[in-house]
Amino acid sequence: MSGWSHEVVLAATIVSWVIIVSGLAQTAVYLMQLVLAGFALSQRPPVARSALLWHRYGDIAPPIALIVPAYNEELNIVESVHSMLALEYPNFEVIVVNDGSKDRTLQCLIDAFRLVKFQRPYEEALTHMPIRGLYSSPVTERLFVVDKENGGKADAQNAGINVCRAPVFCVIDGDSILEPDALMRATQPFVDDPERTIAVGGTIRIANGSRIESGRVTKVGLPSKLLPLFQVIEYLRAFLMARLAWSRINTLMLVSGAFGVFRRAEVVAVGGFTKGSMGEDLDLVIKLHRHMIDSGRKYRIQFIPEPVCWTEAPESLGVLARQRSRWQRGALECFFRYRSMLFNPRYGRVGFLGFGHIFVVDVLGPIAEVLGYILIPTFWLLGILSFEHLLAFTALVFTYGVCISVCSLILEEAELQKFPRARDLAVLTAAAVLENFGYRQINNLWRIKGYWQYLRADQSWGEMTRTGLSGTRK
Template sequence: MIMPSPEIIVASTLDTVLFIVIATGLAQNGLYVLQLVLAMQELATQRPEKRAGLLWRRYADISPPISLLVPAYNEELSIVDSLSSMLALNYPDFEVIAVNDGSTDGTLQAMIDGFGLKPVIRHYSEAVPHQPLRCVYGSPQYPKLVVVDKANGGKSDALNAGITLSRFPIFCAVDADSILESDALLRAAQPFIDDPVRTVAVGGTIRIANGCRIERGRVLSFGLPRSLLGLFQTVEYLRAFLMARLAWSRMRTLTIISGAFGLFKRQTAIAVGGYSHGTVGEDMELVVKIHRYMRDRRQDYRITFVPEPVCWTEAPESWRVLGRQRSRWQRGALETFFRHGDMLFRPKYGRIGVVGFGHVLIVDVLGPPIEVLGYLLVPMLWFLGLLSVDYLLAFLALTFVFGIFVSVASLILEEIELQRVPRISDLALLTLVAVVENFGYRQISNLWRLRGLWQYLRGHQGWGVMSRVGFRHT
């Protein structure tokens, strides 16, 4: 038997590796194109009502009461503005439960001073596990506001404390560094109104507040971030929410609702044990737990995304802080995927197991390491003369041409359907950024995600320091 030469073995191995790189890239980009098509179909069939007054007349009398849960850890800079905006929401019946999760700065004192809070007695029974509560505060001036001080336990634990203290059938989880538009709750509650039996969770859109004019917890006018890093994130958020989540919502395979703005049926959240501890991806993990719970019991249900309600959030302006955030997001996705990995491709879990978890496998689990491997191997092998021009062109097309197409198409879709970018100059700038981000920023993002994979494999826990400057009043 003649053994192949080392040169043949090396060449065969390289061909196999490059085939895997190209095939994974094709699968990723095929999913992105599918998302774009599905998002276009959904927006074409679900035309948003732009007049808030008409929405109020139509839904105010039948809107379910909602508890807003606001976990806060070291949010001294923005907490009063954020809570003020929530208390001013245009919604018939709601309460705001702010949970101070053992902050080490002046977060609690800022809320006490800002709203004239005093200790109060509030009866409750523990619905889900969380750290002990220290004190509950309220104020006659702000009857809708409840502030809870508790021992530090992390974001999941703070949200569970909010669930325990909430009194309404639906709760809305909102980040403390976020600002909701005045009609956001009314728009987000529509699926619960239209289909109250089957709807168990609803997600809204997250947008970047950097560069916007903000006063007293309200976004008065839209503006783009002044930094290139902020612009990159603006394009990312448009692509992620308008395209990806809208598409998977249409297919009923949505695996994540942003922790910054998501509505859940309280009874269902309690049934699955609330938010899980020991994960930094508590938002995704809760949604997946609900999918599993409902599928295991063969119950008909809906988890949906609505693009019109908007929550504005402060994006990191530092490369280091953004890198920590993206590595943490990657860890959260991996934690959820492997915790519920037995759902992958199992007929019992239907399209969520095949399409939803299949998407997570290709994009979040396999995508970052294989794409980074392509960044390293393809140029090196081409330079050494070991790679054909056909392979090189295929990889460059997957890396740059598809990326540019998807990003620009998302902007076009946003402008045609939602028209949230009012100035032509801003739209032109975002289009340019959508092109430029593929030459450097996308590659750096994959390195951050690869770091998140390494942290997951090492069992790293914790959020890391996420420094903020607070909403600027311009």
């Protein structure tokens, strides 16, 4: 270090410690999530069998509408609708909203279910692009299709909320498949605590590698490709650890747009989904928190691990990069839109813990990590920083990352046990280690790209190419 001036060494040391402290803050958040998730799982009663759930809740389960926004989903939409129509639930309807698709999404539905146009009065409580037609099916009275002009996912969801008549609705992506008892499990909190429960989220799982027949996952397997395999670990960490932890203290800030159940009255009261938002699911949950707290009402937004929704994960770097950049834009957009809630005593734990988590992980996290990857090794190579600084950063990035991923896998095996084969668990453990060496770093680069797109006010969605789930063994 003798060749460098005192000021340069001091500046490098300060920058390094800022990066390390930021990493420690993220580490503290993840550790808290892990502890809370473990505690929540230990306090949960045994998971009831589907038959027992039906016996206990079948007569009192609220009517529910499944709202399925679909844009260019011709590969998966028919399979997904079949899976929804086969759900084990006493009173539900499926409303597919074709959001001006450019492919054969609408025609595939017309052909598969013999759709015909019909008239159905509906409440125009939320604004959306014009509806071109409503369709019903002589094959099943549960299915309705809304054909509308393109307005984006949030706009399509708002149209579905207007058309539906049930007091509770579920939003699900058009490329997703629900397990047969998912609705019965997801609506359980609405029955047990009807006054306070306003939203419930379930687990999203990666379907790549599993066998799917007639709209159901008949055999759970792992993807054969490395990229979706890493995403299996990511989803375990995001859902079973993070969301279960935040739900435990009623600070859950995100109910996934791929599978979430909401009370219609509260969603209409906050204006529905925000049109044009890159993170419409995060945006809605934040609005619900703010509305309920401002109204002085007691409420619950919960996450339940057992209701499982299967979805197709991107298998190419290009598609995954667009998805992750969009997610980052959505997080930044929501944070700055509702930034007045950050550390605001009025919003209690939501303002301090919920928004604090978004601030540390989504706003500061990507910048701090990428700077750390570049600056700390560079400072060490130039002799400006000591080996101890490099070792501290390396241990923080890699050792703790591996620990969190493996612990998330342990929680999954203790709770859901969706991977019955020992070989699958061994493969996932190896993936949990390997993802920290390259995949995590490139993910942060995609998030930085999302940062740049947000600063440029880039609202492009990007093509999410699908390969199709039917019979998949990828």
